Amino acid sequence: MPAHDFVSPDSIRAQFSAAMSLMYKQEVPLYGTLLELVSEINQQVMTQQPKVAEALRWTGEIERLDQERHGAIRVGTAEELATIARLFAVMGMEPVGYYDLSSAGVPVHSTAFRAVHEQSLHISPFRVFTSLLRLELIDNPQLRELAQGILAKRKIFTPRVRELIAQCERDGGLSASDAETFVQEALHTFRWHQDATVTAEQYQQLHDQHRLIADVVAFKGPHINHLTPRTLDIDAIQVGMPAKGIPPKAVVEGPPTRRHPILLRQTSFKALQEKVAFSDAQGSHTARFGEIEQRGAALTPKGRQLYDRLLDATREALGGAPAEANAERYRALLKAQFAEFPDDLAQMREQGLAYFRYFATEKGLAARDQQERPTTLQGLIDAGHVHFEALVYEDFLPVSAAGIFQSNLGDDAQTEYGSNANRDAFEAALQMKVQDELALYAQSEQRSLQACAQALNLDFK
């Protein structure tokens, strides 16, 4: 088939994201309620805060906001991880970043599969936080063997999706009708299965070791465990959730409330118990939950160091992890610590704390042929020839992710694994390297500067 008859990976990803959202709405009705709340709040923000709406119009995020989602899955073996990477590649999603969760008591390490170019992100920012279970961190050899044996037997991909992945790799793309089949077949991997692969007693053994181990090992596939819409005001969501019958977790993860949001703020609600058919008895399992996120500026290494330092200082002052009992104090401490982080885009730019996108303004374009005009970036900004907005953060935060994991595993599930980051082992399982998110932001910023210079017929960078 000639290449021009292939559907673009971006379009397959957009289709898949929509299909996944539909499926999850049917599986977890509370997710539908959450989408309504997010849509109401986003509308409110757009009308009541015209500056926010204007910034989103500059960056084009206004067009992707309604369909923006991230999901999360946990796989059990290297083979599953490597194949999921090939499946995501069909949709233009590449592994970005390495997250070690073992230091937070969760026996997994993870990456985020997502599009990497701003034009692709604009079409569909759909991303999936993907974790690999680390059986090597389990100290009970019998249980480890039991888990390995069960995982070795399961097949999480349909034969047809495997064929289509191979076909796409061989031919360089998929036709429209193959892409449609691919989306439907790929969905099966992420579906909830009520039938467990183990007996009630085996489930209990796995569960007693760590709830997450039971969640990965006892089921036929890596069910999507949450799907997260993006809000423009997470504080309003946190306050509005109970009235909709959705109990939020104690604290919002990430940075505090700011005029100019940075990185990522997240809150979630606990999953309901779901009925499970073990091979010998009926039972239940809490697997799936809901989460909401608010995205802000991507930070440079310098900005990120400042963020990490202020967050560490907050936790140290709190004397532990934030929970129901100390939530109020945590919020106050977080706010006080982050007073040091400038809440002003110009300052953030001048101090090199965040990445930005640059745009030629009408004024700048009108002055294109004038002899006398500023030629440095700063001069052009001061003269109103160039406008800038923060580049949005497309990734995740390890401390926040651990908080999300913990709030859904129950506070009783504090296990110690020490710090066991092992990026090499993760990449060996994945059969490729994960990309460096900071390099991606820097490239995106650079492209926007170049486009801006070209539009103004200048050479400032």
Ligand code: OOG
């Ligand atoms: C993933 C938790 C991490 C996030 O938004 O930080 C995550 C999981 O529970 O599998 O999704």
Ligand code: NI
């Ligand atoms: Ni999440």
